Amino acid sequence: MATIKTFFSKSGLFKQRICVIKSCIQQNGMSSYPSFYINPIYKKEEQEQLKKEGELSKLTHVPTRAALNDQTCSFTQDPDLNLFTNYCMSDGKKVLARSQVEQTLESIKRLQLEKYHKCKTDEDRAKIELNPKVVFHKAVENCKPILQLTPIKRGGVKYQVPVPITAKRAQFMSMKWLISAGKEKEKPVRFHLQLARELIDASNNSGRVVKKKQDLHKQCEANRAYAHYRWS
Known part of the structure; x- marks a missing residue:
């Protein structure tokens, strides 16, 4: 020894x-x-x-830590997609939520390819985004609200006061609105297909979720007279 x-x-x-x-x-x-x-x-x-x-x-020879379970080079590996998957999850069924999100990305690719092949000119084809991750990020960004209404009580009366929101809260509301819109569907339509349609519409700055954001901004504009209650 x-x-x-x-x-x-x-x-x-x-x-x-x-x-x-x-x-x-x-x-x-x-x-x-x-x-x-x-x-x-x-x-x-x-x-x-x-x-x-x-x-x-x-x-090459530097000691490296082991990668975590979610640290992969998969196409679906993205911080925002992981967060979106967590919001889709119900009763702790993470595998089911992840499969739904992956099927949603696949449906986006299929729908966009159908539009791409139906286009007759190169200019129309150039306007169609084929990357589902880019479509997802555009949709979430277009659905982010800037203001929201919060109830504030003054003199025994509750006023709906418009207040600015943080970027994290705006991202949360955008994703939850998209998921809720995906669940509002007819029975034969699958959730991932309806969600894919909502994401494509939102990426083009149209659809129900974008309209919901615009309606919220209109309500905030209508209640701007109560904005001073935020500081009083």
Whole structure:
């Protein structure tokens, strides 16, 4: 045993292992990785960018943390899509919600391809977006409200006062409106197909959800006389 320790100490491997163990013990929280471990780069776009810049070869032998369950290079891997999946989830059925969102993206692709092949000119074809993720992001952005009405009581009377909302709240309302519009359908129509239609309409700045946002803004404009109650 003494000869083995002497060999490791001479080669420097034994000291290096001791430093790694100490760094693991000294870390705050429950992480099992030392502080010098880097986070994994799992997106293909980031890998290609690092390869073009010549930085990828420098990270070849750098210790890397293990990727999390949701850190994949899948096409559906997106922070907003993951959040949208959580909003679609009911009773903790995450697998079902994820499959519904994936089928929605597939339906968007199919519907857009049908429109693309029906177009007769290249100008009309250029206006059609075939990437379902781009359609999704456009739809969520077009449905985000700027103001909302909140009840404020003054002198025994409740007034609907228009107030600005945060970006996080606007994103939440946009996604919930889209999901609610997808559920308002006829019985033969599947949820993912109706949701795909609503997302396509919203990406073109039309449809029921965009109208709902515009109606809310009109109500806020009509109640702007009560806006001073927000500070009083």
